[in-house]
Amino acid sequence: MVVLSKIYTRTGDKGETALSNGARVAKHDLRVSAYGTVDETNATVGLARLHAGGEIAEGLARISNDLFDLGADLATPDQHLDHTLSYTPLRMVAAQVDRLEREIDALNARLQPLRSFILPGGSPLAAQLHLCRTVCRRAERLATELAAHEAVNPEAVRYLNRLSDWFFVVGRIANNDGADDVLWVPGLTREN
Template structure:
């Protein structure tokens, strides 16, 4: 494989613009760059989560595939060509199968749960929150420019996967999910 980067800094972005993969320049605050940045942040956070897992952890392989999918999704955003798509219905259908499989092993959810339980579960919840933000950014971008609509769908499903994975992680090694304990409003009697 040829070297992709021969020089790390180029100084071309010092004036507040950046280049897309198609060669066009946009402001660093452009909605496409915001969507790219949030997708990258999600991928980085997923890397932290994966680093917490042992090589034998069953969810590790799935999360590594999702990390690659996120890189592909970022590539779609960077290319900025409506004809260039990597995220397809097949990718989403496979993720839905994974969600259903994981969820079938869990008890029905009867209460709201709080982020936490253990480090892996908490990181899943944090990643889920960042994933929702990335999804909102892509939806916002789609109102201004043509993007692969399945990118937003993928992120929507991925946030669901992260929620279910958080539930799985929280229950490992005899652990429990952290249930929300709402306060009663002042105007209600005990």
């Protein structure tokens, strides 16, 4: 259980922070950047939830909780590298990725196939979901970069990859099941 009785600690005043295993690292450490961008993704989800209702709101609530799980996963270096943990760290699992895939497939079945790339926009919710998607993609890039240097749970990376797809499909759902998608017109302004 987390207990936050004091919000500021002054322990980060010199540019360091603690990972969940207690190790001190620079605030610009790649691991911190990865889980920090997952937190940023979650903040964009909070904004999207302001515009959402029904099944989209329910899905975003699940995603928000998952993103805290994901942040905890990325904030905890592989326990095989550090045996100081007195607990079993929370890790993303295949079932979370599988759930996203099932949801993507079910929602995508409602949509007409795309014949053009789409631009972020349409409804306020769709625009916000595209922001969620792009921040999620940045989190994925940072997590894969981290994985090139340190052990990272592969399910965490898979989750981020599927999640950006989920945001894309749900953005189309938020645009009247794709009917109000804003289509890219290549070279539209080249002759003006």
